[in-house]
Amino acid sequence: xxxxxxxxxxxxxxxxxxxxxxxxxxxxxxxxxxxxxxxxxxxxxxxxxxxxxxxxxxxxxxxxxxxxxxxxxxxxxxxxxxxxxxxxxxxxxxxxxxxxxxxxxxxxxxxxxxxxxxxxxxxxxxxxxxxxxxxxxxxxxxxxxxxxxxxxxxxxxxxxxxxxxxxxxxxxxxxxxxxxxxxxxxxxxxxxxxxxxxxxxxxxxxxxxxxxxxxxxxxxxxxxxxxxxxxxxxxxxxxxxxxxxxxxxxxxxxxxxxxxxxxxxxxxxxxxxxxxxxxxxxxxxxxxxxxxxxxxxxxxxxxxxxxxxxxxxxxxxxxxxxxxxxxxxxxxxxxxxxxxxxxxxxxxxxxxxxxxxxxxxxxxxxxxxxxxxxxxxxxxxxxxxx
Amino acid sequence: xxxxxxxxxxxxxxxxxxxxxxxxxxxxxxxxxxxxxxxxxxxxxxxxxxxxxxxxxxxxxxxxxxxxxxxxxxxxxxxxxxxxxxxxxxxxxxxxxxxxxxxxxxxxxxxxxxxxxxxxxxxxxxxxxxxxxxxxxxxxxxxxxxxxxxxxxxxxxxxxxxxxxxxxxxxxxxxxxxxxxxxxxxxxxxxxxxxxxxxxxxxxxxxxxxxxxxxxxxxxxxxxxxxxxxxxxxxxxxxxxxxxxxxxxxxxxxxxxxxxxxxxxxxxxxxxxxxxxxxxxxxxxxxxxxxxxxxxxxxxxxxxxxxxxxxxxxxxxxxxxxxxxxxxxxxxxxxxxxxxxxxxxxxxxxxxxxxxxxxxxxxxxxxxxxxxxxxxxxxxxxxxxx
Numbered sequence: 001x002x003x004x005x006x007x008x009x010x011x012x013x014x015x016x017x018x019x020x021x022x023x024x025x026x027x028x029x030x031x032x033x034x035x036x037x038x039x040x041x042x043x044x045x046x047x048x049x050x051x052x053x054x055x056x057x058x059x060x061x062x063x064x065x066x067x068x069x070x071x072x073x074x075x076x077x078x079x080x081x082x083x084x085x086x087x088x089x090x091x092x093x094x095x096x097x098x099x100x101x102x103x104x105x106x107x108x109x110x111x112x113x114x115x116x117x118x119x120x121x122x123x124x125x126x127x128x129x130x131x132x133x134x135x136x137x138x139x140x141x142x143x144x145x146x147x148x149x150x151x152x153x154x155x156x157x158x159x160x161x162x163x164x165x166x167x168x169x170x171x172x173x174x175x176x177x178x179x180x181x182x183x184x185x186x187x188x189x190x191x192x193x194x195x196x197x198x199x200x201x202x203x204x205x206x207x208x209x210x211x212x213x214x215x216x217x218x219x220x221x222x223x224x225x226x227x228x229x230x231x232x233x234x235x236x237x238x239x240x241x242x243x244x245x246x247x248x249x250x251x252x253x254x255x256x257x258x259x260x261x262x263x264x265x266x267x268x269x270x271x272x273x274x275x276x277x278x279x280x281x282x283x284x285x286x287x288x289x290x291x292x293x294x295x296x297x298x299x300x301x302x303x304x305x306x307x308x309x310x311x312x313x314x315x316x317x318x319x320x321x322x323x324x325x326x327x328x329x330x331x332x333x334x335x336x337x338x339x340x341x342x343x344x345x346x347x348x349x350x351x352x353x354x355x356x357x358x359x360x361x362x363x364x365x366x367x368x369x370x371x372x373x374x375x376x377x378x379x380x381x382x383x384x385x386x
Numbered sequence: 387x388x389x390x391x392x393x394x395x396x397x398x399x400x401x402x403x404x405x406x407x408x409x410x411x412x413x414x415x416x417x418x419x420x421x422x423x424x425x426x427x428x429x430x431x432x433x434x435x436x437x438x439x440x441x442x443x444x445x446x447x448x449x450x451x452x453x454x455x456x457x458x459x460x461x462x463x464x465x466x467x468x469x470x471x472x473x474x475x476x477x478x479x480x481x482x483x484x485x486x487x488x489x490x491x492x493x494x495x496x497x498x499x500x501x502x503x504x505x506x507x508x509x510x511x512x513x514x515x516x517x518x519x520x521x522x523x524x525x526x527x528x529x530x531x532x533x534x535x536x537x538x539x540x541x542x543x544x545x546x547x548x549x550x551x552x553x554x555x556x557x558x559x560x561x562x563x564x565x566x567x568x569x570x571x572x573x574x575x576x577x578x579x580x581x582x583x584x585x586x587x588x589x590x591x592x593x594x595x596x597x598x599x600x601x602x603x604x605x606x607x608x609x610x611x612x613x614x615x616x617x618x619x620x621x622x623x624x625x626x627x628x629x630x631x632x633x634x635x636x637x638x639x640x641x642x643x644x645x646x647x648x649x650x651x652x653x654x655x656x657x658x659x660x661x662x663x664x665x666x667x668x669x670x671x672x673x674x675x676x677x678x679x680x681x682x683x684x685x686x687x688x689x690x691x692x693x694x695x696x697x698x699x700x701x702x703x704x705x706x707x708x709x710x711x712x713x714x715x716x717x718x719x720x721x722x723x724x725x726x727x728x729x730x731x732x733x734x735x736x737x738x739x740x741x742x743x744x745x746x747x748x749x750x751x752x753x754x755x756x757x758x759x760x761x762x763x764x765x766x767x768x769x770x771x772x
Contacts, residue, residue, distance in 0.1 A: 185754055191716035234655075237676055237711075269620075271657050272676050290623055290658050325623075330577035368571055 017220055018259050024222030025261075028159040032093050033225065036358030037262040037283055037319045045344065045359060047383045048094035048164070049376065050266070050286075051366030052086035056373050059085050069114040073103050079149030083163075084156050089373065090380040094162045094225070094360075095153055097218065099146065101168025101229060102176060104214035107146075108138035110177075118182060125180035127192060132202050135177075138210045140217055147221035154222050162225055164264070165218035169230035169252070170207040171245040172267075177203070186235050193244050204248040212255045225262040228252060228282065234269030241273050246280050253281035264321055268365050275303025278318050287322035289364025293343060296320060297350030319357040320347055323364035329375045330368075336375065337382050344386040361386075403606055404644050410608030411647075414545040418479050419611065422744030423648040423669055423705045431730065431745060433769045434480035434550070435762065436652070436672075437752030438472035443759050445471050455500040459489050465535030469549075470542055475759065476766040480548045480611070480746075481539055483604065485532065487554025487615060488562060490600035493532075494524035496563075504568060511566035513578060518588050521563075524596045526603055533607035540608050548611055550650070551604035555616035555638070556593040557631040558653075563589070572621050579630050590634045598641045611648040614638060614668065620655030627659050632666050639667035650707055654751050661689025664704050673708035675750025679729060682706060683736030705743040706733055709750035715761045716754075722761065723768050730772040747772075 027034060032042035054060055063081055064072055072078045082098040102112055102120045111123035126132060153163050176182070178189045193200040215226050228249065233241060253263055265277050266286025278285050278300040287296040297320060304316040328339045340361075347359035361383045367376065413420060418428035440446055449467055450458055458464045468484040488498055488506045497509035512518060539549050562568070564575045579586040601612050614635065619627060639649055651663050652672025664671050664686040673682040683706060690702040714725045726747075733745035747769045753762065 185713060185751075187713040187716045187754055187756075190711065190713035191718075194714060194717035194721045234676075237678070239678075269655055290620075292623070292625075325576065327571060327573040327576035328580060330573045331580035332577075335580045365571075368573055370573075 016216065016258055021220045021222070021259055024154070024220070025224050026154050026157065026159055026222065027162045027224040031160045031162050031224070033162045033360055034262065036360055037225075039314070039319070039357035042358070043160070044093075044384050045361055045386055046093035047361035047380055048092045048096060049086070049090075049363050049367050050096070052090065052092060052376070053082045053096060053098045054367060055369035056367050056371040056376060057085055057089065058373070059089075069100065069116070070103070070106055073099050074107070074145050076145045076148035076152060079146065080152030080156070083149070083153050086376075087157070087161060090377050091384070092161070092380065094164050095157060096164045096227070097146075097150065097153070097166045097223065099166045101173055101231070103146070104138045104143070104167070104210050105173065105177075107142040107214075108136040108210060109142075110136065112176075115181075120176045121181040122177055125188075126177040126203065127188070127199075129199055129202060132199070132206050135206045136210075137206075138213050140213065143214065143217040147217055150218060150221040150223060163223045165215060165223035165226040167211050167214050167226065167228055167252075169228050169233070169245075169265075169267075170204045170211060170248040171233055171236070172229065172231045173207055173211065174203050175232050177207075186232060190235075190240075193240070197244070200244060204244070208248045208251055212252055215252070215256055219256070219259050219261060223261070225264065226256060227264040227266060227286070230265065230267040230277070233267035233273055233277070234271075234288070236273070238272050238276055241276050246276055249277075249280045257281070262319075264360075266321065274299045275306075279303055279307045282318070284319040284321050284360060286362065287320055287364065289323045289325035291323070293320055293323060293346040293359070294350045294353070294355070296323075297353075297355035301355045313354070314357075317355055317357055319360065320350065321360040321362045323362065324379065326363045326365050326368050326371065329371045329379060333375075333378055336379050340379065340382040340386055344383070402602065402641075402644055404646070407606045407608070407645050407647075410540070410606070411610050412540050412543065412545055412608065413548045413610040417546045417548050417610070419548045419746055420648065422746055423611075425700070425705070425743035428744070429546075430479075430770050431747055431772055432479035433747035433766055434478045434482060435472070435476075435749050435753050436482070438476065438478060438762070439468045439482060439484045440753060441755035442753050442757040442762065443471055443475065445475075455486065455502070456489070456492055459485050460493070460531050462531045462534035462538060465532065466538030466542070469535070469539050472762075473543070473547060476763050477770070478547070478766065480550050481543060482550045482613070483532075483536065483539070483552045483609065485552045487559055487617070489532070490524045490529070490553070490596050491559065491563075493528040493600075494522040494596060495528075496522065498562075501567075506562045507567040508563055511574075512563040512589065513574070513585075515585055515588060518585065518592050521589075521592045523592075524599050526599060529600065529603040533603055536604060536607040536609060549609045551601060551609035551612040553597050553600050553612065553614055553638075555614050555619070555631075555651075555653075556590045556597060556634040557619055557622070558615065558617045559593055559597065560589050561618050563593075572618060576621075576626075579626070583630070586630060590630070594634045594637055598638055601638070601642055605642070605645050605647060609647070611650065612642060613650040613652060613672070616651065616653040616663070619653035619659055619663070620657075620674070622659070624658050624662055627662050632662055635663075635666045643667070648705075650746075652707065660685045661692075665689055665693045668704065670705040670707050670746060672748065673706055673750060675709045675711035677709070679706055679709060679732040679745070680736045680739070680741070682708075683739075683741035687741045699740070700743075703741055703743055705746065706736065707746040707748045709748065710765065712749045712751050712754050712757070715757045715765060719761075719764055722765050726765065726768040726772055730769070
């Protein structure tokens with residue numbers, strides 16, 4: 001099975017219930033984030049921050065005190081409380097489901113843990129066809145508590161606020177499995193990819209259904225949008241991304257597309273990959289802080305033009321998400337305001353030029369744990385004024 | 387004093403003795419690396435690897451056993467032995483001086499150490515005008531042992547092999563001083579840069595003469611080329627790089643230019659900065675593995691065209707260095723050979739198109755410590771056949 005041929009043939013794996021999912025969703029069609037994705041003028045510039053639910057907030061540290069990360073991820077009350085904390089505090093336009101990219105693997109029974117100060121650690125690294133054959137595919141009932149947590153969040157969110165579901169993309173999930181934990185250079189992963197491509201593709205094929213099911217569970221529980229995080233994609237060249245990664249991320253977007261909810265795709269340090277990630281099929285491309293929003297839009301438009309020369313003009317552009325450097329939140333109100341203005345102007349320029357549909361303000365990476373929560377609140381205020 | 391106005395006015399700080407430096411240099415003008423930089427056809431494709439002298443080699447681990455990093459850097463015999471080890475083993479076309487970017491600060495008396503498994507740690511982080519005023523400028527006699535080590539290396543190198551001197555660029559050196567040690571996100575550094583630009587510029591001004599003197603000492607001791615490492619530059623946007631960093635790197639290149647030796651400039655993850663780094667003034671731009679060599683050449687050419695529209699065509703291109711992903715060295719001989727061929731072809735295409743002068747083969751980042759030294763040797767063989 002080569003990458004080119006990959007598709008989720010086993011449609012019966014995925015009992016897509018788009019109508020049930022639609023009935024659970026509570027956000028108004030006019031919610032700023034949804035309007036921005038459609039390319040309409042939102043009532044205010046929508047904003048959320050990656051890792052907005054997390055260690056920057058004292059109320060988060062309180063809820064997590066003595067509770068291991070994965071325990072919190074499977075506790076519906078804690079999931080809801082942590083997800084809502086930043087929305088209440090900062091008046092965010094979106095909640096991002098509190099979870100982790102290894103949650104569906106853990107749910108499926110893979111022996112792994114999240115070690116404080118280190119990250120996800122896998123008991124038995126997965127590097128052979130035999131180990132891949134033994135990887136379980138997650139079952140919907142193993143995700144029941146996450147669906148329950150989503151239900152609690154939906155009860156509290158205003159209807160102009162959306163809940164964003166969450167999954168790690170197969171490359172990033174695979175990297176943890178192959179390396180056995182976080183890696184600085186991903187050399188074991190890349191070595192497997194380069195020297196045993198059939199094994200690599202088998203691993204990606206094995207992970208894709210679990211990621212699809214994890215997203216489906218969230219969507220059918222009522223999330224209004226999803227973000228597929230490919231945290232480590234920026235360690236790949238465009239060539240490798242297209243050969244070893246894109247077919248599977250694409251298959252995930254295709255599996256989720258029938259739900260007709262916004263699909264966001266993000267990775268760190270992906271300046272070289274923005275076009276490829278757009279071609280993979282999301283509605284919104286998240287942009288790292290290193291690339292100005294108007295440059296990002298131009299790269300995406302050029303890639304879609306190249307890959308879909310016959311598409312309608314509106315199908316050759318995406319909405320953009322980003323891209324304040326999280327370090328700017330340490331530099332005081334005036335600096336934050338100046339950067340917010342610049343980014344808003346860069347995004348608006350892309351929209352005015354017809355190279356982007358709309359703009360969801362976000363960071364260009366996650367909130368750093370030592371960030372002052374008041375600085376975050378003021379950044380939200382600045383964006384909502386912009 | 388703003389960045390735009392910055393120049394090394396205190397020329398008397400730098401007793402440039404270009405004639406003495408010339409007399410010490412032993413490499414033949416036909417050495418492959420020197421020919422490639424000039425844009426002539428070298429007798430073979432020149433190659434060295436960043437971190438070729440280091441933990442990948444058992445003979446290195448032996449010399450370093452129970453010897454702290456900074457002790458080794460100031461021990462002329464060890465400096466020479468460690469510098470030569472990979473040249474002997476892999477038949478490299480260049481030796482890179484064994485040193486560290488904090489060596490000139492240590493020599494000048496700054497209280498810092500290199501902590502195994504962590505990196506350089508500074509006793510008193512430098513974050514105020516007062517602390518900057520107290521930063522010493524290195525004196526030549528404080529670098530005597532490094533010059534002595536260079537002398538030993540020159541006795542052993544063949545005349546078709548060159549010795550490359552080494553310094554950290556002011557931004558990367560400043561980051562260690564401001565953060566007090568290695569940083570994942572450089573938020574303290576960026577916060578200082580954004581919120582107190584005068585303090586930032588004062589720090590860069592204070593560091594620049596020490597870096598110039600460190601390079602001058604090496605050049606006057608006989609090195610044939612220098613590399614200015616801006617390891618962390620890739621964490622900056624192009625806008626910030628130009629405002630806060632480029633003027634000082636440029637001043638260093640201008641101070642070194644009278645020696646008429648190749649000056650190489652490299653940083654990791656610098657796809658967005660390649661043009662800016664070329665404009666700063668080196669002869670050779672090192673390219674991270676994420677950007678194909680021909681794309682890198684086109685970006686550099688476009689930037690030089692923009693910034694020096696009236697320059698002669700040959701002054702609008704640079705030699706390129708790079709850019710094998712260090713992870714490829716883990717993937718076996720066939721994979722290594724395929725990637726070497728691809729990179730050589732991409733670089734040759736840039737040269738044929740008149741967008742690059744020549745090609746020095748290297749990694750796109752440093753050798754990883756767990757790399758098999760035999761795989762490194764075979765990569766050198768492949769490049770020399772290409």
